[in-house]
Amino acid sequence: MSKIRVLIIEDSLVVRELLKHIIGLDERFEVVAAVESAEEGLLRLDALAPDVISLDIRLPGMNGLDATLQIMQRRATPIVVVAANVDDDELNIAMNALRAGALSVVEKPVGVTNAAFESMARHLCTQLAIMSQVRVVRQGIDRGLRFGTTELPPPPPRGAGYSVLGLVASTGGPQALTQVLSGLDKDFPLPILLVQHITASFLEGFVSWLSGVTPFTVRIAQGGECPERGVIFVPPADRHLRLTGGTLALSDLPPVNSQRPSGSVLLSSLAEDCGRRGLGVILTGMGSDGAEGMAAMHKAGAYTIAQDEDSCVVYGMPAAAVKLKAVSEVLPLTRISERLRALAGGCGP
Known part of the structure; x- marks a missing residue:
């Protein structure tokens, strides 16, 4: 059975190595690359052909939202947003990335000595495995706009209103x-x-x-x-x-x-x-x-x-x-x- 190909996009060297360690320990995955910017990830996207992407939100240059939009347009790939719950701006970018086509948002794992490390690492790997199986389409933010062009039939008459x-x-x-x-x-x-x-x-x-x-x-x-x-x-x-x-x-x-x-x-x-x-x-x-x-x-x-x-x-x-x-x-x-x-x-x- 072939392994799930994971691309990691994370600007922090420490966190990037931690993610490589966590994902690399799970036999279901193969980390095909770990890059420090969205621009590099996009440049290598077609050649790497990942099954799923672990995407940081706050990146130098292009942020996670813009990266999500570009990925969904160029080569639609399941995206798991990995974000630190640090401030409103980062949370807002993460939520807009979900709106743009990312599938899930998870907490950025803390250091291996932290009591929550094991559960956070396990959750991250579970999300990556599940989301790698989702079939996504290009331009995810516009998904559904082409559907439903015919006129809807009227709803059945009702004697009582809804509450x-x-x-x-x-x-x-x-x-x-x-x-x-x-x-x-x-x-x-x-x-x-x-x-x-x-x-x-x-x-x-x-x-x-x-x-x-x-x-x-x-x-x-x-x-x-x-x-x-x-x-x-x-x-x-x-x-x-x-x-x-x-x-x-x-x-x-x-x-x-x-x-x-x-x-x-x-x-x-x-x-x-x-x-x-x-x-x-x-x-x-x-x-x-x-x-x-x-x-x-x-x-x-x-x-x-x-x-x-x-x-x-x-x-x-x-x-x-x-x-x-x-x-x-x-x-x-x-x-x-x-x-x-x-x-x-x-x-x-």
Whole structure:
């Protein structure tokens, strides 16, 4: 079995050697090169033909975002962003790199003597292995723009309005979320509850970034709040989020589908609390999280939407929901916000 070819782009010699050490110890990988600048990585990209790229964010010259854009245009390759959680500027670049087509963001490993080294190294290698299998396309930031040119049929008539929108996303999610949420103007009448699988240390940066690139205020739920229009609530790191009796609740119950927070936990609670007044959307992502929760919503009479295969970065979670017959409609990414506006039209705050 051939090894996974890894290109490391990292300007710090110390960190570059550390990454080579970590990745080189894993028998699944072959480090084909470790370079100090995006420019050098791009120059050697075709010759090296990596299966996956470990990409630093703060680089001399071209930064990680611009490098992501160039890689996705020249020779689309799975990218794992390796970033230090140091300041807002770096986090913002990392989130925009995800929007531009990078697949995952992980913490830059600390020195071998640090207590967290083993877990961080293991997580990095796991992400590199998983993401190396993802098929990405050129110009990832524009992915999906060519899909959905035909007119959508009208949604089925409903006797009751909707009260809440639940969204679930994983790999490729930041890119998909910005497209869906930007298509819902600031007057969208429903509160939004969101589970996006992301490394815990980048959660606050993700929330701040999402507030800046969408028309909504984005908050980390504290528990006890009432959902409100114009606000997206996301669960805190390593906590489940539920809607119970019209208020938000947090839970430390075990992971579901290996995830905490879990999209299935959120959507199942919407099925119980809102019934047919719930809207559920499951976007691109690896695995099956959210599918069982969407099935519960569908059974309760809610309207459920899955992103279609052609516009997904990874058609795992939506496919699992479709397999369970949990989906009212399968739509390309470019048409989801249009459908949500039509469904939510006339709903009260």
